[in-house]
Amino acid sequence: MSKNRLEIYQNGRQQRNKIRVPLRQKWTARGYQRLSPLFFRMRPITLCICSVLLISLMAILYLSQLGQAVTTNQQIQALRNQEAALQRQNSDLINTIAQEQSPAYIAAHARKLGLAPANPQNVQVVLIPHLQSVQHQP
Amino acid sequence: MNPALRRARNRQMVIFLLACSGMLVLLGRLYYWQILEAHSGYNLAQLANEEHTQVFTLDAPRGIIYDSQGRILATNVVRDDVYIEPHQFSIDHPLDAQSARNSLIATLHRVLPQVSVASLQADFNTDMGAIRIAVKIDPAQSQALQNLRLPDVFLAPRTWRVYPGGTLAAQILGYVEQSDQSSTGVYGIEGQYNQLLSGTPGSWTVETDLQGNPLTVGINNQQVPVDGASITLTIDSNVEYMVETDLAKAVQENEAQSGTVVVLNAKTGAVVAMAGYPTFDPNNYGQYYNQMGCLHTEQVYFNPALYCAYEPGSTMKAVTMAAALDQGLITPDTTLQDNGCITYSDAPEVCNWEDLAYGKETMTQVLIHSANVGASYVAHNILGVDRYYPYLERFGFGQPTGIDGPEQAGSYRQPCGHGWSPCSSDWTMSDLTRQAFGQSIEATPIQVAQLYETIANGGVMMQPYLVASINNNGHITTTRPTVKRRVISQRAAQLLTGMLVQSAVQGFAQLAQVPGYSVAAKTGTATTQGISADQTEASVAGFLPASNPQFVILVKMDRPQKNIYGSTAAAPLWGQIAQQLVWDYGVPPDLKQ
Numbered sequence: 107m108s109k110n111r112l113e114i115y116q117n118g119r120q121q122r123n124k125i126r127v128p129l130r131q132k133w134t135a136r137g138y139q140r141l142s143p144l145f146f147r148m149r150p151i152t153l154c155i156c157s158v159l160l161i162s163l164m165a166i167l168y169l170s171q172l173g174q175a176v177t178t179n180q181q182i183q184a185l186r187n188q189e190a191a192l193q194r195q196n197s198d199l200i201n202t203i204a205q206e207q208s209p210a211y212i213a214a215h216a217r218k219l220g221l222a223p224a225n226p227q228n229v230q231v232v233l234i235p236h237l238q239s240v241q242h243q244p
Numbered sequence: 245m246n247p248a249l250r251r252a253r254n255r256q257m258v259i260f261l262l263a264c265s266g267m268l269v270l271l272g273r274l275y276y277w278q279i280l281e282a283h284s285g286y287n288l289a290q291l292a293n294e295e296h297t298q299v300f301t302l303d304a305p306r307g308i309i310y311d312s313q314g315r316i317l318a319t320n321v322v323r324d325d326v327y328i329e330p331h332q333f334s335i336d337h338p339l340d341a342q343s344a345r346n347s348l349i350a351t352l353h354r355v356l357p358q359v360s361v362a363s364l365q366a367d368f369n370t371d372m373g374a375i376r377i378a379v380k381i382d383p384a385q386s387q388a389l390q391n392l393r394l395p396d397v398f399l400a401p402r403t404w405r406v407y408p409g410g411t412l413a414a415q416i417l418g419y420v421e422q423s424d425q426s427s428t429g430v431y432g433i434e435g436q437y438n439q440l441l442s443g444t445p446g447s448w449t450v451e452t453d454l455q456g457n458p459l460t461v462g463i464n465n466q467q468v469p470v471d472g473a474s475i476t477l478t479i480d481s482n483v484e485y486m487v488e489t490d491l492a493k494a495v496q497e498n499e500a501q502s503g504t505v506v507v508l509n510a511k512t513g514a515v516v517a518m519a520g521y522p523t524f525d526p527n528n529y530g531q532y533y534n535q536m537g538c539l540h541t542e543q544v545y546f547n548p549a550l551y552c553a554y555e556p557g558s559t560m561k562a563v564t565m566a567a568a569l570d571q572g573l574i575t576p577d578t579t580l581q582d583n584g585c586i587t588y589s590d591a592p593e594v595c596n597w598e599d600l601a602y603g604k605e606t607m608t609q610v611l612i613h614s615a616n617v618g619a620s621y622v623a624h625n626i627l628g629v630d631r632y633y634p635y636l637e638r639f640g641f642g643q644p645t646g647i648d649g650p651e652q653a654g655s656y657r658q659p660c661g662h663g664w665s666p667c668s669s670d671w672t673m674s675d676l677t678r679q680a681f682g683q684s685i686e687a688t689p690i691q692v693a694q695l696y697e698t699i700a701n702g703g704v705m706m707q708p709y710l711v712a713s714i715n716n717n718g719h720i721t722t723t724r725p726t727v728k729r730r731v732i733s734q735r736a737a738q739l740l741t742g743m744l745v746q747s748a749v750q751g752f753a754q755l756a757q758v759p760g761y762s763v764a765a766k767t768g769t770a771t772t773q774g775i776s777a778d779q780t781e782a783s784v785a786g787f788l789p790a791s792n793p794q795f796v797i798l799v800k801m802d803r804p805q806k807n808i809y810g811s812t813a814a815a816p817l818w819g820q821i822a823q824q825l826v827w828d829y830g831v832p833p834d835l836k837q
Contacts, residue, residue, distance in 0.1 A: 175460060175461060178460055179457070179458075179459055179460045179461075182458075182460060183457050183458065186458075190401070193322070194321075194322040194401070197319070197320055197321050197322060198321055198322075198383065200316065200319055201316075201319055201321050201406055201408055203316075204315065204316035204317075204319055204408035204409075205408040205409075207315050207316070207408075208315070208408050208409040208410070208412060208481065208485075209409070209412070209481055209482050209484075209485030209486070210409060210410060210412065210485060213485070213489075224827075226759070226820075226823050229827075237832070
């Protein structure tokens with residue numbers, strides 16, 4: 107610190123010590139102190155460090171939340187894609203089953219296996235008296 | 245104040261003022277863009293929203309169509325369309341555009357051989373934002389393209405309607421016309437129930453990232469799609485396939501122009517099978533646009549059973565007999581003198597086929613011989629105008645049956661002055677004498693089948709129907725068999741059934757016989773005025789077993805060249821179908837062998 111500045115500083119302190127602080131101002135200062143959230147005095151540097159730490163903590167918390175949101179979003183997107191793929195697979199399977207259940211497909215495969223439609227001339231109808239037909243189950 | 249301190253204060257003030265002016269400039273610009281220009285001509289707010297908000301359309305799956313046994317007749321599959329981005333590609337490859345393009349084209353052509361190199365080169369030269377190069381590619385091709393991860397190539401999934409049975413029941417089902425924006429059912433059930441089957445598409449408004457992926461945060465409005473209703477038909481796929489296969493074979497063997505078969509449940513009016521030939525494949529409907537059915541009068545997409553009106557010929561003699569029996573004017577044993585031709589003072593002469601004379605014959609024999617003289621005698625001399633035409637109306641001729649699907653009403657001429665509507669001022673008695681044996685009247689196959697269903701059901705006409713139930717997202721509507729009206733008395737129906745059985749046994753429908761079963765059937769061979777007499781409409785209509793009717797069958801051949809009569813062109817197919825039906829449904833025989 108330069109000599110001039112040191113003098114100014116010391117003079118200021120001496121003058122301040124000599125000043126008599128009014129009672130009302132004292133009470134107001136005490137009131138502010140009571141209202142202050144901290145119960146201890148902080149020097150500016152400490153306050154700055156604390157503020158930086160607090161902001162850093164909040165930033166870390168925010169970023170971690172954001173990271174989780176992004177991850178969840180990716181998971182949801184992946185699940186949506188999976189759902190679409192499964193739906194597509196399901197509709198393909200339904201179509202395949204329907205194709206293989208169609209009479210034309212069955213007839214073609216039956217022919218491949220050497221089966222042939224029954225000749226009405228070779229069919230004998232046997233009539234059984236009092237035979238009750240079995241009802242279809244609903 | 246110390247001069248050094250003052251200088252320091254001044255410097256601080258200058259910096260403060262500079263910062264303030266900078267802030268003011270920024271605030272001014274902010275006000276300009278955010279307030280003044282936000283909703284002006286640029287509509288920046290909307291542009292900004294569009295940049296990061298997307299509206300996805302959520303397709304409502306089209307309803308599935310089932311047959312009566314729960315087999316799927318129409319369903320949906322998802323297939324990809326392939327797009328390229330020529331403009332983006334040229335930006336991404338500023339230096340080696342040509343070589344990179346050739347390499348990409350070669351890869352695309354290898355995976356999609358159906359897309360030619362020339363067309364791909366032409367597409368890349370357009371410099372458009374996105375252009376579609378292939379539609380509805382195979383799943384294997386989709387997989388191959390996904391694995392390759394080609395730059396500036398993307399796949400867009402699209403839902404397609406498919407018919408797993410191919411041509412099976414095509415004219416009943418119709419098809420779905422698909423465009424980029426919409427899909428619309430046309431013809432058949434797809435057309436008739438298009439709104440129900442389509443459902444309601446939903447939408448999803450959501451904020452997206454740069455890649456267009458939806459974000460979990462921000463705007464997220466979803467309107468859920470309502471799936472299309474599923475429809476279950478009364479058709480039995482097995483019977484339908486058998487009928488279609490046999491019909492196609494019979495049409496080809498008889499060298500006919502076309503053919504139609506209708507099979508109804510005799511008790512309920514439900515359609516068991518309904519086939520036309522030629523037909524089409526709804527999976528590739530575009531290929532059939534120039535093919536005609538129904539005597540070359542309608543496109544092949546129309547269902548001929550509902551849409552192809554024809555002169556039914558002698559199968560209509562059943563109506564004449566039914567009217568007279570119901571009014572107690574004749575019995576099966578009532579006789580008349582048949583000299584081969586009959587002359588009237590108020591109408592032209594009517595003759596039998598080849599002017600054959602049968603002498604004294606009973607009404608049953610009129611059906612056995614299929615005598616035009618007998619039928620016109622009953623209509624003209626016994627019934628008359630006032631007692632004949634009300635029966636045509638009650639049997640449903642000249643009016644739509646009300647079945648599910650577009651249909652023709654058919655037509656016939658009836659005299660004015662009797663309070664009937666519509667009436668023809670140019671009607672003559674010749675119309676009556678010819679309508680008695682199925683000429684001068686046009687009816688659709690379903691109307692003729694409905695006539696025989698009424699006789700089979702003891703004189704009670706049932707509403708024919710194709711749709712058994714509709715499942716609209718859990719709300720199920722089931723069609724109950726509905727009585728339309730009583731047309732003739734039960735006694736008259738029984739007597740007529742007996743006459744038809746005799747007609748089938750001794751008459752022209754002998755080839756329609758099924759061993760072990762009593763068959764009530766009548767053949768018809770109709771000619772059309774103005775064309776050669778050998779260009780006929782050959783048909784057989786009837787039901788079995790006559791003692792407890794289960795199925796009504798109508799077979800019609802249009803202009804058969806090899807066998808021109810109903811007895812030879814249509815009756816064998818009738819018998820074949822009837823035989824298969826009784827086997828498939830386990831109908832017990834009613835005759836001792």
